[in-house]
Amino acid sequence: MNMPPYNVRAIPMDTALTNAEIELPGTSLTVNTDGSLTGVTIRIDSATYDAIPLDRFKNFYLYPFEKLYLTFTAQAGKTLYLLIGRGMSRMERV
Numbered sequence: 595m596n597m598p599p600y601n602v603r604a605i606p607m608d609t610a611l612t613n614a615e616i617e618l619p620g621t622s623l624t625v626n627t628d629g630s631l632t633g634v635t636i637r638i639d640s641a642t643y644d645a646i647p648l649d650r651f652k653n654f655y656l657y658p659f660e661k662l663y664l665t666f667t668a669q670a671g672k673t674l675y676l677l678i679g680r681g682m683s684r685m686e687r688v
Contacts, residue, residue, distance in 0.1 A: 603676040607669040622679035623654040629672025637663040
């Protein structure tokens with residue numbers, strides 16, 4: 595499957611989520627919100643891995659991942675934005 599170089603997801607924060615699975619592969623992740631990142635966490639590739647608090651870590655350049663698990667408290671009228679990038683390996687660029 596040929597994926598675009600990045601995807602943007604806007605996730606309404608009106609209702610709390612716990613380990614909501616986002617199946618979208620990538621190699622980098624940038625997050626932002628028009629609310630607060632306090633109480634927002636992600637887990638990468640497994641709902642049992644350590645939770646990453648997004649108010650402490652906002653930009654990630656990672657090993658390739660297949661999915662994210664998102665948790666946050668409700669913030670009425672607010673939106674969480676995820677920018678999921680896909681970089682090429684050096685071998686793919688040659």
